[in-house]
Amino acid sequence: GAVVSQHPSRVICKSGTSVKIECRSLDFQATTMFWYRQFPKQSLMLMATSNEGSKATYEQGVEKDKFLINHASLTLSTLTVTSAHPEDSSFYICSAGPGNVGNQPQHFGDGTRLSIL
Amino acid sequence: AQSVAQPEDQVNVAEGNPLTVKCTYSVSGNPYLFWYVQYPNRGLQFLLKYITGDNLVKGSYGFEAEFNKSQTSFHLKKPSALVSDSALYFCAVRDINSWGKLQFGAGTQVVVTP
Numbered sequence: 665g666a667v668v669s670q671h672p673s674r675v676i677c678k679s680g681t682s683v684k685i686e687c688r689s690l691d692f693q694a695t696t697m698f699w700y701r702q703f704p705k706q707s708l709m710l711m712a713t714s715n716e717g718s719k720a721t722y723e724q725g726v727e728k729d730k731f732l733i734n735h736a737s738l739t740l741s742t743l744t745v746t747s748a749h750p751e752d753s754s755f756y757i758c759s760a761g762p763g764n765v766g767n768q769p770q771h772f773g774d775g776t777r778l779s780i781l
Numbered sequence: 782a783q784s785v786a787q788p789e790d791q792v793n794v795a796e797g798n799p800l801t802v803k804c805t806y807s808v809s810g811n812p813y814l815f816w817y818v819q820y821p822n823r824g825l826q827f828l829l830k831y832i833t834g835d836n837l838v839k840g841s842y843g844f845e846a847e848f849n850k851s852q853t854s855f856h857l858k859k860p861s862a863l864v865s866d867s868a869l870y871f872c873a874v875r876d877i878n879s880w881g882k883l884q885f886g887a888g889t890q891v892v893v894t895p
Contacts, residue, residue, distance in 0.1 A: 775824045
């Protein structure tokens with residue numbers, strides 16, 4: 665089945681540090697990937713849609729300069745949290761789906777637990 | 782606009798008993814409906830989907846869901862719950878006009894006791 669790999673699984677760093685999270689589709693090509701944020705015991709909040717070879721589409725209220733997304737290849741999207749602060753601490757999850765058809769399920773990475781001290 | 786409601790924050794069930802997790806949806810067109818499960822500190826795992834056809838959909842790990850258009854519901858069911866089914870369950874909807882983007886419900890924590 666389709667596999668999405670997310671790295672790192674956990675990051676602990678000081679305030680002001682920039683953190684890069686990678687999302688890879690291992691056995692399929694993904695022209696579109698999605699980045700979510702999840703707070704404890706809450707649902708997933710879509711942050712942005714990552715489009716291969718073009719700019720990401722951000723959801724309302726998400727700072728594009730804060731959360732930089734790069735989707736340079738058909739198998740890799742990266743999310744960089746710039747100058748991270750404690751309020752950015754959260755669980756970040758990416759997803760991707762094989763094919764360009766809306767009825768296919770998205771497959772999720774295992775998430776990245778980001779803790780900013 | 783599309784939306785998903787999971788009315789129960791938590792469902793408690795004894796092992797061996799039937800498990801039902803409720804989901805209702807609202808979309809402007811025909812819905813694509815999905816169920817996912819999340820274990821602690823993990824991403825979401827796909828369980829099953831309804832696109833078209835038979836209203837009863839069978840998925841992974843013995844789960845099934847019934848699509849009911851008149852009640853706009855897509856409840857998840859399992860005839861006999863296992864302790865290992867304890868997890869967070871999400872219902873999601875995508876309407877045919879918003880390729881890729883999923884709208885998730887708030888999630889339902891399932892607790893299966895031995």
